[in-house]
Amino acid sequence: MKRSSMNADDRRDKISLVTQLVAGRLGISEEELGPDSSMDDVPAWDSFEHMDICLAFERTFGVKLTMDNIAEATSIRALAALVP
Amino acid sequence: MKGVLLSNINMQPLLRALRPWTISAGPFNSLLASLADENSAAAGADVTHVFCLYDSDTLMGEAFYGAGQPELCETFLRLLDGFCTRHTSKLVLTNLLALSSNRWLGFADPLHPESLRAYEASFNERLVSIAKRHPNLLLIDTGLLLRRYGEARLFSDAFWYAARIRYTAQMFELMAGMIRQGLEAHAQRAKKVLLLDLDDTLWGGVVGERGPQGIALSQDDKGRCYRDFQRCIKSLTRTGVLLAIVSKNNEADVDEVFDTNKMMILQKEDFAAIRINWRPKAENIAEIAEELSLGTDSFVYIDDNPVEREAIRKFMPEVAVPDFPGQAESLPTWFMQEVAPAYFAKYVIGKEDVAKTQQYRANRARQQLAAKFDLDSYLAELGIECAISADDGKRLVRASQMTQKTNQFNLTTRRYEISDLARFVESHDHAVLLLDYRDRFGDEGCVGMAIVDLAAARLDTLLMSCRVIGRKVEDRLLDKAIDLCRSRGHRRIVGEYIPTRKNELVADFYDKRGFTPIARHPDGRIEYEKVIDERRRQAG
Numbered sequence: 190m191k192r193s194s195m196n197a198d199d200r201r202d203k204i205s206l207v208t209q210l211v212a213g214r215l216g217i218s219e220e221e222l223g224p225d226s227s228m229d230d231v232p233a234w235d236s237f238e239h240m241d242i243c244l245a246f247e248r249t250f251g252v253k254l255t256m257d258n259i260a261e262a263t264s265i266r267a268l269a270a271l272v273p
Numbered sequence: 274m275k276g277v278l279l280s281n282i283n284m285q286p287l288l289r290a291l292r293p294w295t296i297s298a299g300p301f302n303s304l305l306a307s308l309a310d311e312n313s314a315a316a317g318a319d320v321t322h323v324f325c326l327y328d329s330d331t332l333m334g335e336a337f338y339g340a341g342q343p344e345l346c347e348t349f350l351r352l353l354d355g356f357c358t359r360h361t362s363k364l365v366l367t368n369l370l371a372l373s374s375n376r377w378l379g380f381a382d383p384l385h386p387e388s389l390r391a392y393e394a395s396f397n398e399r400l401v402s403i404a405k406r407h408p409n410l411l412l413i414d415t416g417l418l419l420r421r422y423g424e425a426r427l428f429s430d431a432f433w434y435a436a437r438i439r440y441t442a443q444m445f446e447l448m449a450g451m452i453r454q455g456l457e458a459h460a461q462r463a464k465k466v467l468l469l470d471l472d473d474t475l476w477g478g479v480v481g482e483r484g485p486q487g488i489a490l491s492q493d494d495k496g497r498c499y500r501d502f503q504r505c506i507k508s509l510t511r512t513g514v515l516l517a518i519v520s521k522n523n524e525a526d527v528d529e530v531f532d533t534n535k536m537m538i539l540q541k542e543d544f545a546a547i548r549i550n551w552r553p554k555a556e557n558i559a560e561i562a563e564e565l566s567l568g569t570d571s572f573v574y575i576d577d578n579p580v581e582r583e584a585i586r587k588f589m590p591e592v593a594v595p596d597f598p599g600q601a602e603s604l605p606t607w608f609m610q611e612v613a614p615a616y617f618a619k620y621v622i623g624k625e626d627v628a629k630t631q632q633y634r635a636n637r638a639r640q641q642l643a644a645k646f647d648l649d650s651y652l653a654e655l656g657i658e659c660a661i662s663a664d665d666g667k668r669l670v671r672a673s674q675m676t677q678k679t680n681q682f683n684l685t686t687r688r689y690e691i692s693d694l695a696r697f698v699e700s701h702d703h704a705v706l707l708l709d710y711r712d713r714f715g716d717e718g719c720v721g722m723a724i725v726d727l728a729a730a731r732l733d734t735l736l737m738s739c740r741v742i743g744r745k746v747e748d749r750l751l752d753k754a755i756d757l758c759r760s761r762g763h764r765r766i767v768g769e770y771i772p773t774r775k776n777e778l779v780a781d782f783y784d785k786r787g788f789t790p791i792a793r794h795p796d797g798r799i800e801y802e803k804v805i806d807e808r809r810r811q812a813g
Binding site for chain 1: 441
């Protein structure tokens, strides 16, 4: 019981870290984004900005993304799942 | 700045890293087309900077895999040369060819006739010879970043195939930093003096406690860190930086180190000024500024003691004070990677730079001579020889350097970059005069400069290096400017004094030379005029 609640906290943390990063790169406020926001429903998040977000993601979290990651991780939730 | 970025790959992320500069990217993969096309965005009249940052492997094309010739590389060199020739007033920045380590020839690469390493060297040699002909072309060596941090960290295969982005975010940041430093270096705005503490800075330990042989300075162990650190510092004197000692010590102890410690790389004559005493360091630094006739805003101060660093930051905020590494072994790398490029970067190192310390020392000898004579016999004793050259396009780096750095003997303090001066040199209505000076104590090189607007008979710029102030050579420059205006048919010449915080020295320059004030502007600027028509003056 205790363990699973820690995982939930951990997930929320990752979501909020990614939200912060994406909002910062797009130049919009964090309130405009939710865990399910994605390239499909955030107008500023176009394919050019997506590259910028992915580059910043690698730099911030110290991970190397794969080509598939870049193509598929187009929402806050999907990006958060890649945070180590 | 209005910049245009050209490349053969997707370099969009660099624009963000270069903010707040306003740079727009040319169309994707338009490097060659933009350089060739006189209607391209890069050729626009209001564009000041053109960044040609190509990917080396891509520019090689199929030749990177051993198939065919590197035709695009050859085309690039030709087009770059042409673009720089047509656009002398734009600053063009490009990288040297730096091929990745993926070599189709493997171990055979060094010896093979189609060696990529050999082609890279030949390409870069030709690029350098183009840059030598074009002062408006700035080369940066981005390959150094790959060597320093590694391809594994700076190249990204995923972004490359996803969006033609070659690099990681780290590389974009590093490139942006290198471009900023490169432009500073090209503008020749480097600091001039490095002030150094001694104990635990140039050597390990305190000489007053451990004695001149007991300090850490040796061929091995920790003492080697300090020896290498001294080597790094000494290399800076070969680029025109002056060194000075500011140390709280007994002078006799330090003299003994210089005289007897064989491990010292830096010698007493490497220092243009020395202050070893127990007074506050800020006082000593102010004195050094006076002795060298240089402003403290061109000083950098290195000291291991955080209390001393804080004091200088507080009392002399214009002096640059970098933090000091905690470990002795970090000193050489810290100095070469962080201190030298941040404060002392120069794109071109001239004859004047190499002999700088020697020049300041010759000046001290002249001062000793001056003490014995009145001014005129002193000047006769010096054996001064001057040469004035006009519109010498090969010396614009030095000329630009002088407009950027000269503060005291500078009538108008107009700062010009190399590209500005290139425009003056090309224009028939301007003359850029450079004065070279030598006397029996040494060759000072180029020490004076004037820019004359020949159409308006107006002295746009008149400046002299502080090193030769008081030797009446400025009059030779003024006479030359007057001659040029007279031969254009002008009967009067206009001079101008724009007061600044530092050029009080020349406030009455024109008054003393027979000029008459004709306008006094609210901002303090004064315009003067002098009749230069000899015949008219004689007749009248």
